[in-house]
Amino acid sequence: MLIxxxxxxxxxxxxxxxFNVARRIAETYKAGNQVVVVLSAQGDTTDDLIxxxxxxxxxxxxxxxxxxxxxxxxxxxxxxxxxxxxxxxxCVSLNAHQVGMTTTSIYSNARFKKIKPDRIQxxxxxxxxxxxxxxxxxxxxxxxxxxxxxGSDTTAVAIAAALHADKCEIYTDVDGVYxxxxxxxxxxxxxxxxxxxxxxxxxxxxARVLHNRSVELAKKYNVELVVRSSLTKAEGTVVKEVxxxxxxxxxxxxGDDEIARVSLIGIKDTPGKAFDIFATLAxxxxxxxxxxxxxxxxxxxxxxxxxxxxxxxxxxxxxxDNKERWGIERxxxxxNVAKVSxxxxxxxxxxxxxxxxxxxxxxxNINIHMISTSEIKISVLIDKKDMHKAMNAIHDIFNLxx
Amino acid sequence: MLIxxxxxxxxxxxxxxxFNVARRIAETYKAGNQVVVVLSAQGDTTDDLIxxxxxxxxxxxxxxxxxxxxxxxxxxxxxxxxxxxxxxxxCVSLNAHQVGMTTTSIYSNARFKKIKPDRIQxxxxxxxxxxxxxxxxxxxxxxxxxxxxxGSDTTAVAIAAALHADKCEIYTDVDGVYxxxxxxxxxxxxxxxxxxxxxxxxxxxxARVLHNRSVELAKKYNVELVVRSSLTKAEGTVVKEVxxxxxxxxxxxxGDDEIARVSLIGIKDTPGKAFDIFATLAxxxxxxxxxxxxxxxxxxxxxxxxxxxxxxxxxxxxxxDNKERWGIERxxxxxNVAKVSxxxxxxxxxxxxxxxxxxxxxxxNINIHMISTSEIKISVLIDKKDMHKAMNAIHDIFNLxx
Numbered sequence: 102m103l104i105x106x107x108x109x110x111x112x113x114x115x116x117x118x119x120f121n122v123a124r125r126i127a128e129t130y131k132a133g134n135q136v137v138v139v140l141s142a143q144g145d146t147t148d149d150l151i152x153x154x155x156x157x158x159x160x161x162x163x164x165x166x167x168x169x170x171x172x173x174x175x176x177x178x179x180x181x182x183x184x185x186x187x188x189x190x191x192c193v194s195l196n197a198h199q200v201g202m203t204t205t206s207i208y209s210n211a212r213f214k215k216i217k218p219d220r221i222q223x224x225x226x227x228x229x230x231x232x233x234x235x236x237x238x239x240x241x242x243x244x245x246x247x248x249x250x251x252g253s254d255t256t257a258v259a260i261a262a263a264l265h266a267d268k269c270e271i272y273t274d275v276d277g278v279y280x281x282x283x284x285x286x287x288x289x290x291x292x293x294x295x296x297x298x299x300x301x302x303x304x305x306x307x308a309r310v311l312h313n314r315s316v317e318l319a320k321k322y323n324v325e326l327v328v329r330s331s332l333t334k335a336e337g338t339v340v341k342e343v344x345x346x347x348x349x350x351x352x353x354x355x356g357d358d359e360i361a362r363v364s365l366i367g368i369k370d371t372p373g374k375a376f377d378i379f380a381t382l383a384x385x386x387x388x389x390x391x392x393x394x395x396x397x398x399x400x401x402x403x404x405x406x407x408x409x410x411x412x413x414x415x416x417x418x419x420x421x422d423n424k425e426r427w428g429i430e431r432x433x434x435x436x437n438v439a440k441v442s443x444x445x446x447x448x449x450x451x452x453x454x455x456x457x458x459x460x461x462x463x464x465x466n467i468n469i470h471m472i473s474t475s476e477i478k479i480s481v482l483i484d485k486k487d488m489h490k491a492m493n494a495i496h497d498i499f500n501l502x503x
Numbered sequence: 504m505l506i507x508x509x510x511x512x513x514x515x516x517x518x519x520x521x522f523n524v525a526r527r528i529a530e531t532y533k534a535g536n537q538v539v540v541v542l543s544a545q546g547d548t549t550d551d552l553i554x555x556x557x558x559x560x561x562x563x564x565x566x567x568x569x570x571x572x573x574x575x576x577x578x579x580x581x582x583x584x585x586x587x588x589x590x591x592x593x594c595v596s597l598n599a600h601q602v603g604m605t606t607t608s609i610y611s612n613a614r615f616k617k618i619k620p621d622r623i624q625x626x627x628x629x630x631x632x633x634x635x636x637x638x639x640x641x642x643x644x645x646x647x648x649x650x651x652x653x654g655s656d657t658t659a660v661a662i663a664a665a666l667h668a669d670k671c672e673i674y675t676d677v678d679g680v681y682x683x684x685x686x687x688x689x690x691x692x693x694x695x696x697x698x699x700x701x702x703x704x705x706x707x708x709x710a711r712v713l714h715n716r717s718v719e720l721a722k723k724y725n726v727e728l729v730v731r732s733s734l735t736k737a738e739g740t741v742v743k744e745v746x747x748x749x750x751x752x753x754x755x756x757x758g759d760d761e762i763a764r765v766s767l768i769g770i771k772d773t774p775g776k777a778f779d780i781f782a783t784l785a786x787x788x789x790x791x792x793x794x795x796x797x798x799x800x801x802x803x804x805x806x807x808x809x810x811x812x813x814x815x816x817x818x819x820x821x822x823x824d825n826k827e828r829w830g831i832e833r834x835x836x837x838x839n840v841a842k843v844s845x846x847x848x849x850x851x852x853x854x855x856x857x858x859x860x861x862x863x864x865x866x867x868n869i870n871i872h873m874i875s876t877s878e879i880k881i882s883v884l885i886d887k888k889d890m891h892k893a894m895n896a897i898h899d900i901f902n903l904x905x
Contacts, residue, residue, distance in 0.1 A: 116558045116559055119559060120559075150578070153578075153582065154581075154582065154585055156518045157518050157521060157522075157582055157585040157586050157589060158585045158586070158588060158589040161585040161588065161589075162584060162585060162588045164595070165581045165582075165584040165585050165588070165596055166581070166585075168577060168580070168581040168584075168596050168598075169577070169578055169581035169582065169585075171577070172574035172575075172577045172578050173574075175570060175571070175573070175574045175577075176552070176555075176571055176574050178570070179556075179567045179568070179570040179571035180555065180556065180559055180567075180571065182564060182567040182570075183556055183559040183560045183563040183564060183567050183568075183571075184559050184560070186560060186563070186564050186567070187559060187560040187563075193566070194567055194570050196570075196647075198600045198645075199645055199646070220645070243600075243601055243622070244601070245598075
């Protein structure tokens with residue numbers, strides 16, 4: 102089998118952990134597999150480099166930031182190959198230039214375009230374990246880019262897709278995808294399988310096991326993903342197109358309290374107003390999640406929407422700049438909100454899910470501010486203080502622990 | 504003018520120094536010049552990376568070591584561009600891949616082959632200050648190599664040659680090339696000019712201002728080198744093919760006490776013996792400097808030679824392995840020796856230089872063990888304890904302070 106294995110920064114944070122991971126890689130190789138390893142920068146390396154840059158400039162060039170940060174992964178792969186060499190295994194480290202990892206041109210947040218698998222394939226043919234820098238790419242100017250959050254996962258999936266690997270294993274500090282965050286919901290249960298779509302919903306809803314882009318890419322190229330622990334031998338969770346077993350109604354509960362609600366109150370009710378508002382926000386790179394529109398008084402309406410807490414300052418600026426033009430009476434910002442969601446491929450054909458979820462909220466005396474639904478998920482906006490209680494209530498009412 | 508400027512690791516060791524160098528670069532740029540900057544890794548970065556590697560493996564793969572070490576310069580150039588950006592100057596950092604810096608394949612000690620100046624030229628045409636990683640290259644396998652000691656100087660000269668730069672300024676912690684090490688000879692005087700050949704002799708004789716390879720390359724491509732201080736505005740020393748002013752007899756005195764003498768005593772006097780001995784040593788990478796052969800007793804002879812102190816262990820092993828075959832009676836090793844040399848293009852046509860040098864030794868009561876001469880230098884081997892005394896005596900007798 103050809104297996105791609107990705108290890109995060111904490112898994113290779115010091116020499117002891119580097120050797121632990123090296124031994125894990127060696128086991129897979131010894132079992133007769135071809136192995137490509139994707140690594141993040143060691144431990145705090147990326148944070149340390151960012152701190153170094155901030156000493157020089159408060160707002161450093163993003164191009165130069167990528168040039169700087171990319172060194173973290175390059176150090177990781179070189180050290181890992183030294184460890185594998187020390188254990189007696191043939192191996193070679195490669196950076197983004199060497200594997201022809203092409204991305205879009207946007208520094209610090211580039212997207213994967215394509216990869217030339219020639220060099221990796223040649224090294225595999227030579228029986229080498231190939232250790233590749235995650236997180237980084239090269240754009241059409243031949244400049245180094247980085248892929249943004251979760252970038253190393255994306256690198257691993259991209260390589261797995263290009264090489265038609267049998268599977269892509271993402272090693273993390275948890276042993277798989279759970280029905281809810283085990284730190285919040287004590288009875289949370291590990292899933293053996295989950296579909297790409299469910300994983301996408303869970304990822305975007307605040308279950309930070311896999312980053313969305315890597316799951317999207319896996320879905321696009323039908324790469325079998327496995328999320329598993331770098332600390333134990335547990336089987337982990339398989340993410341794939343269709344799950345073999347009869348799907349449960351609900352696969353998981355997710356909570357996200359790093360969001361804010363924005364309410365635009367008393368907007369003059371003329372056509373195209375909503376389009377104008379959301380197009381302007383989008384142009385400034387502000388992602389809007391749940392949107393609720395209600396008729397107000399006197400031919401005016403109210404629009405509420407949620408955004409990431411980190412985008413709040415930018416959103417406030419955009420709204421201040423356009424308030425006059427949009428004819429808004431009053432703006433209200435609320436950071437004391439959280440979003441709780443249930444996800445499950447099974448709910449598409451079952452109209453009772455929403456009702457059951459609301460019942461759980463009612464039984465726990467939790468007030469719902471907004472509601473959003475899709476084919477495979479239902480989200481409610483509630484007070485931040487109620488989030489953990491809501492997650493547990495939903496987990497219980499759907500019997501997810503069984 | 505097109506000027507290449509090279510700054511060493513200590514010049515960019517912390518944010519304050521980075522900004523000092525950035526301002527220096529900016530001045531050259533503001534004066535209307537095109538500027539290419541070559542940087543080493545910051546301060547102790549390279550040593551820290553070597554220490555990290557040693558934690559993993561006592562004898563790490565040289566390929567992986569180069570992959571690891573090359574990150575140091577990449578961090579340097581990114582941070583410098585952030586500083587230049589902060590000061591408001593347009594700039595771009597480039598690594599060995601990006602500038603097409605091709606070297607031989609030998610990891611950790613590669614030699615410069617060629618450079619594709621296209622990318623640098625394009626950035627210069629865009630009015631950018633171009634900041635390039637020193638010390639590193641790419642070999643024919645598309646792998647990263649490093650150039651060994653003094654590698655960043657070589658990078659600077661190579662770029663200056665490829666771009667037909669008007670000059671290549673090497674910034675160091677001294678303000679030029681002196682008639683002797685100022686720490687040893689108080690009256691040592693800075694030279695305004697020196698020829699490539701004299702500089703080569705001085706460099707190889709222990710005056711560690713410029714590395715030989717970079718001077719050789721400058722000579723080959725006729726690149727005007729300037730050695731100057733990164734701390735002061737002093738003019739520095741120009742290194743070029745022919746010096747304008749009437750040359751002094753002697754341009755400098757150099758001392759090197761990191762050498763050892765090896766004496767092979769009582770070698771059977773058969774033809775080809777010396778060739779066999781020195782060919783065997785060369786094959787093991789041991790550079791021999793001064794050689795002295797004398798007829799011994801009973802149809803046997805003695806051969807003495809000097810090597811770098813660091814090569815002594817290797818040399819001992821080679822000699823032990825071949826002693827029988829060579830028919831050597833006895834071997835004597837002496838680390839308490841030093842080499843003192845006078846260098847000057849003027850001495851080629853003046854036979855009195857050697858006599859005057861020996862006179863200085865005699866006056867100071869210093870015993871000479873071996874002598875070696877070339878067109879532009881005379882070296883003597885003396886006791887290590889006498890080195891500083893000898894350097895001062897020679898400096899005085901040739902009136903180098905005037």
